[in-house]
Amino acid sequence: MTFLVPLALVGLLLAAAPLVAHALRKQRERPVPFPGAKLVPRVHATTEARGRFEDVALLVTRLLLLAALVLLGASPLVSCERLSLARTAGGSVALVLIIDESASMGALDGGRSRFDQALDGARELLASARAGDSVAIVLAGAPARVVLPATGDVDRARNLVARLHVTDRATDLGSALTLARDVLDELPQKQRSITLLSDLATSETLSLPPEVDVPLAGLATGVANCGVFAEGRREATVTAEIVCSARENLLGRKVELLLVNDDALDLSASGGKVLTSAPARELVDLTVPKGTSPSAALALRLTPPADLTRDRMASDDVAFVPFRGTGLHVGLLSDRERARVSTSSTTITRAALDALGGDATIEPLTAVPEDHGQLQGLQVLVLDDPTGLTPEASRALGAWLGRGGVALALLGPGVDAAPLGSTFEPLILGAPRWLPNAKEIPAIRSVPTSALGPWSNDWSDLSPSGRVTIPAQPAAEVSAAFADGSPLVLSRQMGRGTVLVSALPSSVDVSDFALRPAFLALLDHALSLAGTEGGRDANQVGEPVRVDPETTVTGPDGPLEPEIREGAPRTVTPELRGRYRFRSPSETTYRALRGHPEESTFATFATAQSGRSALGVSRRSEVDVSRELALGALVLGLVELVLRQLLRKKTAPSGSDVREPS
Amino acid sequence: MSFWRRERERPMGKAASPAARLPEVDLRGLSLRARALADGFHGGLHRAHKKGSGIEFIGHRRYTPGDDLRHLDRHAWMRHGTLLVREFETETDRALHLLVDATESMRYQRLGPETKLERAALLALAVAHLSNRSGDPVGLTLLEGHGITHLPARTGREQAERILAALELTLTGADDDAADGADTTKGSTLRQLSEAALGQRRGSTVILISDYFDFADTADAEPGLAAEAREALAALAAARRTVLGLALRDPAELDPPFRGATRLVEPESRLVVETDLGTSRAHYLAALAALDRGLESEFGALGGRFASTSTNASPRANLELVLAP
Numbered sequence: 001m002t003f004l005v006p007l008a009l010v011g012l013l014l015a016a017a018p019l020v021a022h023a024l025r026k027q028r029e030r031p032v033p034f035p036g037a038k039l040v041p042r043v044h045a046t047t048e049a050r051g052r053f054e055d056v057a058l059l060v061t062r063l064l065l066l067a068a069l070v071l072l073g074a075s076p077l078v079s080c081e082r083l084s085l086a087r088t089a090g091g092s093v094a095l096v097l098i099i100d101e102s103a104s105m106g107a108l109d110g111g112r113s114r115f116d117q118a119l120d121g122a123r124e125l126l127a128s129a130r131a132g133d134s135v136a137i138v139l140a141g142a143p144a145r146v147v148l149p150a151t152g153d154v155d156r157a158r159n160l161v162a163r164l165h166v167t168d169r170a171t172d173l174g175s176a177l178t179l180a181r182d183v184l185d186e187l188p189q190k191q192r193s194i195t196l197l198s199d200l201a202t203s204e205t206l207s208l209p210p211e212v213d214v215p216l217a218g219l220a221t222g223v224a225n226c227g228v229f230a231e232g233r234r235e236a237t238v239t240a241e242i243v244c245s246a247r248e249n250l251l252g253r254k255v256e257l258l259l260v261n262d263d264a265l266d267l268s269a270s271g272g273k274v275l276t277s278a279p280a281r282e283l284v285d286l287t288v289p290k291g292t293s294p295s296a297a298l299a300l301r302l303t304p305p306a307d308l309t310r311d312r313m314a315s316d317d318v319a320f321v322p323f324r325g326t327g328l329h330v331g332l333l334s335d336r337e338r339a340r341v342s343t344s345s346t347t348i349t350r351a352a353l354d355a356l357g358g359d360a361t362i363e364p365l366t367a368v369p370e371d372h373g374q375l376q377g378l379q380v381l382v383l384d385d386p387t388g389l390t391p392e393a394s395r396a397l398g399a400w401l402g403r404g405g406v407a408l409a410l411l412g413p414g415v416d417a418a419p420l421g422s423t424f425e426p427l428i429l430g431a432p433r434w435l436p437n438a439k440e441i442p443a444i445r446s447v448p449t450s451a452l453g454p455w456s457n458d459w460s461d462l463s464p465s466g467r468v469t470i471p472a473q474p475a476a477e478v479s480a481a482f483a484d485g486s487p488l489v490l491s492r493q494m495g496r497g498t499v500l501v502s503a504l505p506s507s508v509d510v511s512d513f514a515l516r517p518a519f520l521a522l523l524d525h526a527l528s529l530a531g532t533e534g535g536r537d538a539n540q541v542g543e544p545v546r547v548d549p550e551t552t553v554t555g556p557d558g559p560l561e562p563e564i565r566e567g568a569p570r571t572v573t574p575e576l577r578g579r580y581r582f583r584s585p586s587e588t589t590y591r592a593l594r595g596h597p598e599e600s601t602f603a604t605f606a607t608a609q610s611g612r613s614a615l616g617v618s619r620r621s622e623v624d625v626s627r628e629l630a631l632g633a634l635v636l637g638l639v640e641l642v643l644r645q646l647l648r649k650k651t652a653p654s655g656s657d658v659r660e661p662s
Numbered sequence: 663m664s665f666w667r668r669e670r671e672r673p674m675g676k677a678a679s680p681a682a683r684l685p686e687v688d689l690r691g692l693s694l695r696a697r698a699l700a701d702g703f704h705g706g707l708h709r710a711h712k713k714g715s716g717i718e719f720i721g722h723r724r725y726t727p728g729d730d731l732r733h734l735d736r737h738a739w740m741r742h743g744t745l746l747v748r749e750f751e752t753e754t755d756r757a758l759h760l761l762v763d764a765t766e767s768m769r770y771q772r773l774g775p776e777t778k779l780e781r782a783a784l785l786a787l788a789v790a791h792l793s794n795r796s797g798d799p800v801g802l803t804l805l806e807g808h809g810i811t812h813l814p815a816r817t818g819r820e821q822a823e824r825i826l827a828a829l830e831l832t833l834t835g836a837d838d839d840a841a842d843g844a845d846t847t848k849g850s851t852l853r854q855l856s857e858a859a860l861g862q863r864r865g866s867t868v869i870l871i872s873d874y875f876d877f878a879d880t881a882d883a884e885p886g887l888a889a890e891a892r893e894a895l896a897a898l899a900a901a902r903r904t905v906l907g908l909a910l911r912d913p914a915e916l917d918p919p920f921r922g923a924t925r926l927v928e929p930e931s932r933l934v935v936e937t938d939l940g941t942s943r944a945h946y947l948a949a950l951a952a953l954d955r956g957l958e959s960e961f962g963a964l965g966g967r968f969a970s971t972s973t974n975a976s977p978r979a980n981l982e983l984v985l986a987p
Contacts, residue, residue: 031927032920032924034915035770035928037926039946040942041942041945
């Protein structure tokens, strides 16, 4: 223990004062022999022996109290193994804590999770913060975000740290560092620190700059682990992907296909019936037994290893199977004859979708789906020159759009071929008309501020041979329009979904509308809308899911609080892998959220450079224990008070209070 | 009887060098002072030195012409051919027994010229001399808390010497080694008093010199004489004995000089009392007066007499209280 004011320790000499006072008191109060003592009315009657015992306890308490007060005046500092801010010249500091709450931080390390160790480090650092310091907290789980902007209220930071929990998110250190630098740039303090509390298990190849402190670099070690991820169900087959930090961690293990309760959100609580199993490999196809309902809730479970140290993270050993699996499913209704180029056997729209790449699955449709089952599992519906919708199709499409589907209707001459009783609602309200006269088609102007942005300029020199006139649509956003105001491309919200409509088909016989890069942008926009609008049966953890105000979302960890931002859709962001229930007044649906396989391998591609930052974080620090000492002094003061009261009570006068020596 | 054995265990004259023990007790002139005190008392004990028919047969003596032939012992003449007459003790020929409280409280001295024990020893020795002069047997019992020293009543100058030696031994504390571990509390003192009463002659006169604090009973709301003390005094006064009580106290005990908050300790029981004599003096004096009244009443009821004095008064004045008719 060292002291800030060692001279104050001279006060310990005062500890002799009670001893001297005690001796003087005893001297002064030495008992006087008096044979007639028993005739004297007593104020205090006791024996010398009893008085000595009680005096000693009180004396020791007072001495300890005096010593505690003297030490307090000397400001004691205790050396201990804990993180603290290494200040230079005692000035205030700006600290940004990057806390990694990704899935890999849930691994057990020495009996405690890495995340708990990170939180301990955060608490220790915050404990060394003083008035005048600025603190901000960034979470490195994807997407990285600032959860506490820079503040001088350290207690607020502590309260926030207390509420943090590990998630199944991926790691996004690069973005977290960028955010941290942005936060620091705004702060006035000269001494600054970015402290990263992470196991550096990320798929990003990242070299951490020297100004970033990584005090818990010891966490960046490999962990024996395997995790199971569901690729999805296709017909009677469920594909399981198993990733491991080392192949030997998979030895002797099996993957089981389980039938779970329809309303199960968490496998650990609900259990499940094993339908089939297979030896665990990197990719395993499991056959769904005949008779299993197509809409049955299924899950995969990786059996534990014989040596439990071979799997340090249990949260990735179970996975719910999504209905259709990952990736977008795009339903495409397109006339192969009218909508293809002569040099290709595929339609232009299909070719454009293929050109966009990604993990979208294109499902050719022969007609507009007319029931919920046909639309279930589709996130995007592209209708190229449709000829109208039957009432059934209109209703199914309306419901599907309300649940978050994205529809792109490329209207063309087919609008005039709509059968009697058909309609184009809910795609557009009113009756569209095909105008075949090219000479009457005005020029096209773009709307750069629309969702397509400047891409819509790409159509400005189109020369279509005809166009569809679209009646005015309420609350529609026009991305491009003809000079007469009739929209070329518009979008309209319907419930959680979006309708995109163009007044030109993909057919090159009408125009090269679909051959322009802007058409790719339009398709890409439709696909990205589908990613956030929750139309998919499966999402990945950490991706926001759009919800409408009437829908409540419940996950393995309980209800999710929606995120409401001005001018932005209402969303929830699931943070744990598992099954989520979306309940609205009209229906209840379930969605399986998938984790991130790279978190289960604990592969580290981030390296921390040696060296200390200008501020630095020290593992061994001089910690001011004045607060603890003050508390101890307070307790001693209370004990002294109690002892004095007890002594007074025991020696209080009464008729039978005389204690005769035995 | 235990007190007989006790006397034999400590034969007279055995004492460590007084200089090695409690040198504060000045034994010089105790005998002289006592003798002078006794000499100053011309009246003596008013006990007739005569023998004749009386209550108790005490022995034979040779016949001298003029003796009452009724007392001639015919059996002794027929057996031994010797003329012997029987002697009887008369009412005026009774032993005197001195009971001196030699407990720790009697060694107290604060305002007086000497300790209470020294004064008691002086008075006891003076009475012994007076008794010897009268030809009356005199005995001594010292109540020392841890035990008693008992000298049976005898006549003769040697008895006075024995009494002197016993008193000197107690004053010097030479027998304190016997006190180690012994109970020196009130209960044992009064019990010793009861024991001492058993060794007293019928019809003897017993003079009890003490400070009588051990006789007090403070457990009651009104202090007075302890029940055990009454029993002990009653035992003392049994067998037609006359009991005279002399309460001997230091002037500080009659008027405590302490002021303010004081811690008083009773020498024998080590009882510590914290008090403020400024406010409690009246209560103490009332308790002391009540004790003396109780003693006076009890002694009177037993056919005896009680007086209270202090070491501040002259030894003669003390003695007059003892010997007052």
